[in-house]
Amino acid sequence: MNGNNYFIFKYLRKVTWCIILMMCVSASHGQQSGKMNAIYSGTPWFDQNGNVVSAHGANIIKEKDTFYLFGEAHTDISNAFTGFNCYSSKDLYNWKFESIALPLQKSGKLGPNRVGERPKVMKCPKTGEFVMFMHADTLTYKDQFVGYAVSKNIKGPYQFKGPVLYQGKPIKKWDMGTFQDTDGSGYILVHGGEIYKLSDDFKSVTEKINENITSGFESPTMLKKDGLYYFIGSHLTSWEKNDNYYYTSNSLKGSWQSQGLIAPEGTLTWNSQSTFVLPIQGTKDTTFMFMGDRWSFSKQASSATYVWQPLVISGTLLSIPEYQDAWKINTITGLQSEADNNDEIIKNTNPKIQYKGNWKQKESESKSDEKDASVLIKFTGEQIALYSVVNPENGYAKVVLTNEKGKVIVSALVDMYSKFSTLTQVFRSPVLKKDNYHLTVSVTGERPNWSDKRKSNYGSTGYYISISQIKITPHKI
Numbered sequence: 001m002n003g004n005n006y007f008i009f010k011y012l013r014k015v016t017w018c019i020i021l022m023m024c025v026s027a028s029h030g031q032q033s034g035k036m037n038a039i040y041s042g043t044p045w046f047d048q049n050g051n052v053v054s055a056h057g058a059n060i061i062k063e064k065d066t067f068y069l070f071g072e073a074h075t076d077i078s079n080a081f082t083g084f085n086c087y088s089s090k091d092l093y094n095w096k097f098e099s100i101a102l103p104l105q106k107s108g109k110l111g112p113n114r115v116g117e118r119p120k121v122m123k124c125p126k127t128g129e130f131v132m133f134m135h136a137d138t139l140t141y142k143d144q145f146v147g148y149a150v151s152k153n154i155k156g157p158y159q160f161k162g163p164v165l166y167q168g169k170p171i172k173k174w175d176m177g178t179f180q181d182t183d184g185s186g187y188i189l190v191h192g193g194e195i196y197k198l199s200d201d202f203k204s205v206t207e208k209i210n211e212n213i214t215s216g217f218e219s220p221t222m223l224k225k226d227g228l229y230y231f232i233g234s235h236l237t238s239w240e241k242n243d244n245y246y247y248t249s250n251s252l253k254g255s256w257q258s259q260g261l262i263a264p265e266g267t268l269t270w271n272s273q274s275t276f277v278l279p280i281q282g283t284k285d286t287t288f289m290f291m292g293d294r295w296s297f298s299k300q301a302s303s304a305t306y307v308w309q310p311l312v313i314s315g316t317l318l319s320i321p322e323y324q325d326a327w328k329i330n331t332i333t334g335l336q337s338e339a340d341n342n343d344e345i346i347k348n349t350n351p352k353i354q355y356k357g358n359w360k361q362k363e364s365e366s367k368s369d370e371k372d373a374s375v376l377i378k379f380t381g382e383q384i385a386l387y388s389v390v391n392p393e394n395g396y397a398k399v400v401l402t403n404e405k406g407k408v409i410v411s412a413l414v415d416m417y418s419k420f421s422t423l424t425q426v427f428r429s430p431v432l433k434k435d436n437y438h439l440t441v442s443v444t445g446e447r448p449n450w451s452d453k454r455k456s457n458y459g460s461t462g463y464y465i466s467i468s469q470i471k472i473t474p475h476k477i
Helices: 003-029
Strands: 056-063 066-072 083-089 096-103 114-123 130-138 145-151 159-163 176-180 186-190 194-198 205-210 218-225 228-234 245-249 257-261 273-281 286-294 305-310 312-314 317-319 326-329 336-338 344-347 354-356 366-368 374-379 383-390 396-403 408-415 422-428 437-443 449-451 457-459 465-467 469-473
Touching: 056 286, 066 114, 083 114, 096 114, 096 130, 114 176, 130 176, 176 218, 186 218, 218 273, 218 286, 228 273, 257 317, 305 326, 383 396, 383 437, 383 465, 408 422, 437 465
Parallel strands: 056 114, 056 273
Antiparallel strands: 056 066, 066 083, 083 096, 114 130, 130 145, 145 159, 176 186, 186 194, 194 205, 218 228, 228 245, 245 257, 273 286, 286 305, 312 317, 326 336, 344 469, 354 374, 366 465, 374 437, 383 422, 383 469, 396 408, 396 437, 449 457
């Protein structure tokens, strides 16, 4: 090799190593395409296959370095039991579908045309088994009891064993929850505020340690901080959201002191119903995450979403004072933080948004109830989000995100109904690769409506969908 070639070789090798280094740095700091980068409430979540995450009435337990989410699978045509799903995550942002942890049984109490709700899984310290508890019932809610299933593998399959017995009889209650205390002991929480202590193997009840606190008080859940217990529950309003409330006590046996609402009055617990509180324990702090369901009857499979919010706790005061549509949690340190916000805001009147059909235009929103009326926006960016004014006369919107070649990236049925009017995020895409994209939002001509056991009517009075603003997150340079 002559001198000139030698220096050229050294130069090219140096450039090559610089390029490799830059690629490594980019890979370690950049967002991975298709992933979520924060906890987003009130929007459809998508698993690794692009399917909407279906896990309602849920709980989360952590095993080693992984979080496991268990919840109700649903269809859009019936409330009949179809199984309990299991998802896993390392960061609480991105969820991988693992299994139908407890499938529909061929017959029996969790067989066809039965109800299975609110699954809760705990690991038994004595046996090392995972025990799942649930509300089992008929479709008319006349054969209610707390049941259980067991598995040696956290992902299942779980074997349904029937009702949990107390003094030889089932616990015949509706909504239920579970709580595992700091000493590892397990408890079943039921409708009205009753608390039952589980045996050492978690397969039966040894003691009823707390009597009924109040009428109503469904969807019970509990947390413990600094020796004080906080007992959260919901009013009885069918699938409709309401202002959840809570009690405190120094002992699970009571007495329990009423402390009021957990969110500002009239926000209906930020349009959700309590299902579980997850302590995210880290090296620096513990964040208690409220997990709520935003039910969407009858499109429970397609349109029901989740409201996960950090709780503010000080003494006997527990609250979600402000709604965060996006926030971050460090699962190592346990510290929460605000999500990055450098979005470009495109108002509903911006000519970048192309309207088709009849739309009522106002400065705050554009809305239409004409079936198949739609909007289209073409964009390039890392993420796109849709904000709408949700209210009592809104229905379902179809949201489809495609690339420039027409390939569907994700699609979802979005519920824009709310008992009270508010501007909120209703859709957020996963992180996208650099490309050109189209977002289409259209009127379906469907709305959430239902009647309860008392024949009371609930739900939307119209079919409108709303476009208030679109936010686009630019790609990082």
